[in-house]
Every structure is written in structure tokens, then in C-alpha cells.
Amino acid sequence: MSQPPGTYLIEDLYRDAKVILQPRPSSDPNDPLNWPRWRKQVNFALVSLYVLLVYAMIDVVTVTWSSMNLDLGFSYEILNDSYAAGCGALCVGGVLFLPFALKYGRRPVYILSLLIQAGVSIWSAKQQNVADLVLVNTLCCLVGALAEVMAQMTVVDIFFVHQRGRMNSFYVWTLTIGSSLAPLAAGYVTGSQGWRWVWWWMAILLGGCALVFFFCYEETKYEGHMILGIPQTSHAREQADPVAETEDAKPDPSCVVDVEPPTDHELEDPASEVRIDPTIPKKSYRSRRALWTSSPTSLRSLFRHSYQPFLILVNIPAVSYMAILNGATTSAALIPITVYSTYMTLPPYNFSPEQIGLLGIPAFVGTMLAALICGPLSDWMILRLAKRNHGIYEPEMRLWLILAFTPFVAAGLLMFGIGLNNGLPWPFVCVGLGLAAFGATPANGLSLTYLTDAYGEIICDSLIAVVFVKNLFPTILVFALTPWIEGVGLSNVFITVAVIVAAILLGNFIFIMFGKRFRIRCAAKYRSYAGHALKGE
Secondary structure, three states: OOOOOOOEEOEEOOOOOEEEOOOOOOOOOOOHHHOOHHHHHHHHHHHHHHHHHHHHHHHHHHHHHHHHHHHHOOOHHHHHHHHHHHHHHHHHHHHHHHHHHHHHOHHHHHHHHHHHHHHHHHHHHOOOOHHHHHHHHHHHHHHHOHHHHHHHHHHHHHOOHHHHHHHHHHHHHHHHHHHHHHHHHHHHHHHHHOOHHHHHHHHHHHHHHHHHHHHHOOOOOOOOEEEOOEEEOHHHHHHHOOOOOOOOOOOOHHHEEOOOOHHHOOOOOOOOOOOOOOOOOOOOHHHHOOOOOOOOOOHHHHHHHHHHHHHHHHHOHHHHHHHHHHHHHHHHHHHHHHHHHHHOOOOOOOOOHHHHHHOHHHHHHHHHHHHHHHHHHHHHHHHHHHHHOOOEEOHHHHHHHHHHHHHHHHHHHHHHHHHHHOOOOHHHHHHHHHHHHHHHHHHHHHHHHHHHHHOHHHHHHHHHHHHHHHHHHHHHHHHHHHHHHHHHOHHHHHHHHHHHHHHHHHOHHHHHHHHHHHHHHOHHHHHHHHHHHHHOO
16 A cells, blocks of 8 residues: 655564665665765764854844944844844745755855855954845845755755654754854954954854865765666655555565664664665765766756745645744744843843853753754654554654643743843743753754655755745744834733744644645645656756
8 A cells, every 4th residue: 555755664573673774775885875874974064064153143143233233323123123134034045045956966055155154254244334234134144044954955865764853953953053152152252352253253164164065075966876878866766756665565675774772873874784786886086076966957947946845835734834833933042032132231131242142051051952852862762653553654753752842942931031021030031041942942853854754855845935934933023023022011922922832833733643644635746746856847
């Protein structure tokens, strides 16, 4: 019986509970799924560094606000609106630039975006007026939107289903380092060297990262080896028509590996039993680092990826819901940042730029703890649940953890908002920030893992749609935040936000119960969208 997209047999109960690799790797040694562990780790570490620096650049700006207010006379309302303009640019950046990653590969897009961001940092260091402020924020976020989707594309390129939960948790962790700890460093730089040096340091770091990417990052877009002039992309073809095995199916022994014992999980390579064709030559160092890898796709195909994300958003409920969920959790993270960057510089707190930067620590600690718990726990849990389900994995199995952490998000937002409104001691406010980050981290990571598992062959277009909606939420809220607080009060704003975010997260119950039915109903449309993506028509 044919199964919907995302349903896989990942444990062979007939072979001592061995893990079956999904998606199926090809026999080509150049297939990124077949890379040795160290090559995957190096590439993903570079991508994580990219994400860290991009989010650092987006979020360090709030630490410089008080100094820019004094130096350039920018009002906090103008600074807040410029930040909202950046959030709006995050919505559309993926729509504009991601089709080029599909056409020319991930490598040139990573390198070019780093160089652009370094140039924007130099411009930021020299800004003098409101026009500069708005333009640098907009351009920074327009290009920065790539970080969210490109990282997920890399996860899909090189990791198997049973590894993605951990990788996405690590992605969320590095993202949080950039958004939480970078402002801490920026606060000290602002206090000791001046706010302009925040951007000079960002230019140096981004330029250095671009250089490292040029020499070390390998292309992960896999076109397959050629047989009689025809590209052979076995795992892509299977994903385009994802028919999972039934309960009594016998898996291909070449794609079966031993379950790694929990105590030494990292000692065995899960792809170690893949049968590699020795007649296929391995690419040289130079060819693996070609500046671009063009696909035989037309301009019409590139244009399709500018509107297809919105078709997917409308027609596939999981993408719609996860977009709203990510929008809610992003708002829950950004609203406190914009609030404390203004309100905690005033009595009774009177925080300096250095102290405002230190407020990133609670979110970092909360995210780190959640990532350490949820990444490995999610991958372990799906194997356990799949075993109880006759070895068959359903993507909805990951969503239970989101529900378990939902109360922490609401509690953290309430503690922060009410504590700040009533002038409670700063440790109380900081605990609220940490709790909110702790609760939101599983939702951020596992919602993306759910989509990569359920709709792997349209993940790029799906994530463009998610990023668009995700950043539309804070764009609207940041613009409306000041009059909203003035109208109803700070504590009432955060009570409302906490209730809305919790209600959205509890919507995971619907997908746990009915998610597979949604995937069955959307299977034909999914295959249609995936066919467009693969054929490049």
C-alpha cells in the first residue's frame, strides 16, 4: 500500500532493529549523503558560523540605539521603525534570492551574501542620517533572510531523517548565539570603542568568514553522476514519488545500518554500510570547490520558485501552520528585545549599553539547555515510536515535544512583561526571558524538522513561504508595538501575546491527530510541486 510523503520505514524489525537510511543514498561517492562524517561536520560547522554571524548582524543593532540616539539624534520611534523595515525585508529576501541557490548551488550564494553583508557593515559604520539607517537595516535583512532557508537546505542535502532533529537543534542554538550573545559583545564594544566599531568588527568577521567559505566550503547540491549522459539522482527520484514500504516490506540491505548504542552514538557512521560504486571517480579538491554548479534549469523555472512558495502556503496545511507557528515564536523572541532595549535604559533600571547586551544571556542559556535536551531526545524518541509503529516513522511523532515545552513560553512572557511593567528586580525579568527561550526552542527546531521530513523535495519553496510569514508577524507587531503599549499598558500587551502564542503552539494537537490525513490529501499536489522542482521546467 502506498504511503503519503514523509512516511518512511526507518527501523527493520526483522533485522535486529536496524535503522534504514531515509532518504536512500545513491552509490555515488560524490553524493553528500555518502560523505564521511568529518566532511559533513565541517560543512555544517561552516553553515552554523554563517548563521551565527548573519543573526549577530541583524540583532546587534538594538544595543547601539541609545548611543545613536545621543550621537545622531535618532528618536527611538525612528530606530524602532527602521528595525521593523528590516523585519519586512526578511519576508521577501528568500523569495528574491533562493531560486539562485537552486540554479547555481549553495556555495556561490553563501559566499556572495557574506561579501554583501560585509559591505553593508562598512556602510553601517559610516551612516549619518535616517536614510542610511533604513537602507542598511533593509539591505542587511534582505540578504540575511538567506540564513534561515539555506541552513535547512544544507541539512536536507547531507543528513538522514533520523539525524535531522539534532542538526536542527544545533542550528537553532547557533542562531541564538548570534542573536543573544553577539549583542552582549556589542554592548562592551559600544562602551569601550564606540557604536561604529560594532559594525567595523562585523565587517571584519563577515569578510573573514567569506574567505574561509571560499577555501573550505563544499557544494552540497547534488546533481548525480552521469550514465549515458543522463543524471542519476536516485534519492531525489524516490523522494519525488515517496512511496514508503509497508509493514511486511523487506528493506534493501545496502541501506540498512546498525542502531548506534546510546552510550557511543557518535562512534559509528550511520552510512557505513552504503555500497559505493568504485567505478565512479571522486571529484578533486578544485572541482568540489567550483565557484558555482549550474543546473540545467530554465529562467521559467527560476521564476516558478518566486511564486510557487505561495501556492504551497495556500494548498498544504502543514506549511501554513508551521509558518504561523514560527511567526508566533519569532514575535515572542523579538518583542522582548525591542521592549527592553528601550524601557530598561529608563528608571528604575537605567541600564547602560553593556548591561543591555548582557540581557542576551538568559535567552542564550534557555536555548542552549533546550537544544541539548530536545535535539538528541527528538531523534531518540522517533526511533522508539517508530519501533512501536512496526518500524514506520511518521513526521508527526516529533511534535509531542513542542507541546511539552509550550507552558514555558507562556510563563516566560508573563514574567517578563508583568515584571518589567511593575519595576520588579532585573533577575525576575531575566528569568522570564530565559524561560520563554527555553520553551520556544523546540518549536523553532522541530517545526522545521517536521517540514523537512514530511515535504523534503519542496523544502526550499516551503521554507521561503515559512520565512515570509514568520517575519511578517514581527514586522506588523514592531510597527504597532509602541501605540499598542501606550493604549493598553505593557503588562496587558504581554498577557495577550502569551495567550496567543500558547494557543498557536497547542495547535500541534491537530497535526498529531490529523497530520497524516493532511499529507494523504496533499500527496498529489506535493508530487506536482516536487516534479517541477526536479525537472526544472
